[in-house]
Amino acid sequence: MTGGTRPHDYPDVALRAEALESLLVERGLIDPKVVDGLISRYENDVGPMNGAKVVAKAWTDPAYRRRLLADGTAAIAELGYTGPQGEHIVVLENGPAVHNVVVCTLCSCYPWPVLGLPPSWYKDPAYRSRIVREPRTVLAELGLALDETTDIKVWDSSSEVRYFVLPERPEGTEELDEEALAALVTRDAMVGVGKVPAP
Amino acid sequence: MHVDGIHDMGGTDGWGAVTIPPDEPVFAEPWEAKAFAFGALSARLSGQNLDAMRHAIDRQHPHDYLADGYYGRWLGCVETMLVDSGVLAPGAVVARARKLRGEDVSEPPDPEPNKPDYQPTAAGSIREVDSKPRFAPGDRVRTTPRAHAGHTRLPRYTRAHTGTVVAVRPAQVLPDTHAHFVAENAQHVYGVAFDSTELWGEGAESFTLTIDLYDDYLEPAR
Numbered sequence: 367m368t369g370g371t372r373p374h375d376y377p378d379v380a381l382r383a384e385a386l387e388s389l390l391v392e393r394g395l396i397d398p399k400v401v402d403g404l405i406s407r408y409e410n411d412v413g414p415m416n417g418a419k420v421v422a423k424a425w426t427d428p429a430y431r432r433r434l435l436a437d438g439t440a441a442i443a444e445l446g447y448t449g450p451q452g453e454h455i456v457v458l459e460n461g462p463a464v465h466n467v468v469v470c471t472l473c474s475c476y477p478w479p480v481l482g483l484p485p486s487w488y489k490d491p492a493y494r495s496r497i498v499r500e501p502r503t504v505l506a507e508l509g510l511a512l513d514e515t516t517d518i519k520v521w522d523s524s525s526e527v528r529y530f531v532l533p534e535r536p537e538g539t540e541e542l543d544e545e546a547l548a549a550l551v552t553r554d555a556m557v558g559v560g561k562v563p564a565p
Numbered sequence: 566m567h568v569d570g571i572h573d574m575g576g577t578d579g580w581g582a583v584t585i586p587p588d589e590p591v592f593a594e595p596w597e598a599k600a601f602a603f604g605a606l607s608a609r610l611s612g613q614n615l616d617a618m619r620h621a622i623d624r625q626h627p628h629d630y631l632a633d634g635y636y637g638r639w640l641g642c643v644e645t646m647l648v649d650s651g652v653l654a655p656g657a658v659v660a661r662a663r664k665l666r667g668e669d670v671s672e673p674p675d676p677e678p679n680k681p682d683y684q685p686t687a688a689g690s691i692r693e694v695d696s697k698p699r700f701a702p703g704d705r706v707r708t709t710p711r712a713h714a715g716h717t718r719l720p721r722y723t724r725a726h727t728g729t730v731v732a733v734r735p736a737q738v739l740p741d742t743h744a745h746f747v748a749e750n751a752q753h754v755y756g757v758a759f760d761s762t763e764l765w766g767e768g769a770e771s772f773t774l775t776i777d778l779y780d781d782y783l784e785p786a787r
Contacts, residue, residue, distance in 0.1 A: 370626045370627075370628030370629050370632065371626050371628075371629075372629070376659070377659055377662035377663060377666065379596060379600070379633055379634070379636070379637040379640055380594065380595075380596040381662045381665060381666060382640055382644075382658055382659070382662050383596035383599045383600050383603075383640055384596070384599075384662070384665060385658050385659070385661035385662035385664075385665055386599075386603060386640065386643065386644065386658050386661075387599055387603070388661055388665070389653060389657060389658065389661055390603070390610070393652075393675075395610055395652070396603070396606060396610070400602075400606070401599065401602040401603075401606075404601070404602040404605055404606075405592070405598040405599075405601065405602050408591060408601065409591045409592065409598070413591070450605070453689050453690060453691050453735075454691060454734065454735050456732075471573070471574050471575030471576075471720050471722070472572055472573060472574075472575075472619075472623075472718060472720055473572060473619055473622065473623075474635065482591065483591055483601070485585070485586075485589050486586065486589060486593075486635070487583055487584060487585045487586070489635045490580075490583070491574050491577070491580040491631075492580040492581050492582060492583045492584075493583045494574040494575065495574045495575060495576060495577045495578070495580050496580065496583065497583075498575045498576060498722065498764075498774055499575070499576045499722075499764075499765055499769075499770075500770050501770065501772050502770045502771075502772065503770065504583055507582060507583060508583060508585060517772070517773070518770075518771070518772035518773070519758075519772065519773045519775060520772055520773070520774045520775070521775050521776070522575065522720065522723075522774065522775070522776040523777070524718045524719070524720065524776050524777050524778065525690075525718060525734060525737055525754045525777035525778075525779065526689070526690040526691065526737050527734050527735075527754070527756075527777050554585065559585070
């Protein structure tokens, strides 16, 4: 794509990434094994499946739920989830009375240890611009029609505090164990743009 | 220096509908994964920090910011940080890219190292501070209209508005000075809740907007 301050034949992002890599490797500044390890970690090991386990445990273990709401960072670390973008995690509980939804209007702040890297829509202008101005409309467009009596709380992640939503446990899940519950939990529910669907 | 750039998107109009693609991969293209990894290593490679990285994204030309997409912005900020720190010469990445596609171009020699004279006092952004928090939950506060140049984490839509402190967060380094290697300036951070009508006027949808704001951004309000 051309425009802005660049000439028409400006190399595209893929080629510039390759160029940067070759410059850094040539100077011995990066180890390709470290690069591959980082990529693999966030493609395979760190993602919303971690957060889903936190949620399922909170749904089945009242003492854990209390610890999670009191000190999210520590309770999440109990399950082994720590690392970058998780220095201080605050857990917000969704229910019929209050619905929390999380955004970063300035960039893409997101609780990596529990949700992995943010999805495209979370980083796109439409979400970042509108969720802080017309959240009820945006949530309805995404299929989440909230009751008029539900208070909406929007959290803009501007400091190093990260927010993680504990969604409401759906009806009809009384018989399910922690593992089966975790399989139900969606990334979108843990950001606050959806609810966990009943099985 | 750009400060109130394209990145400050809260409340801006015209972006259309939010769409959530199903089953999206973590990285849509192999180069995105590489850009992510270089970004994750950028502070170490450049001798800078996370706030400087964000500032390097915020300074991008609005057209490039949108055209390059998310990981393109990461790629761009890594290049900016490495050039600013004298690790790579200006134009080195584009020259190498042109060479890779077969153009006959000369590459610039490496510059003199120019890493900032800066060492963090601890890992991460959270710090202990000796002073007591200036505000407590329930206190009314007003945000500054923001006059200083450079990086900030006070979005435009929250400036010069009155809200209520709802939480005292861990103290943190101030991005406004840390991004420029002036000082960590560790200080208290508060969760501040604003009524939607305070931000957007009468007729706004009913909701509460809460944002974490650094002590420097706040003054007492009635």
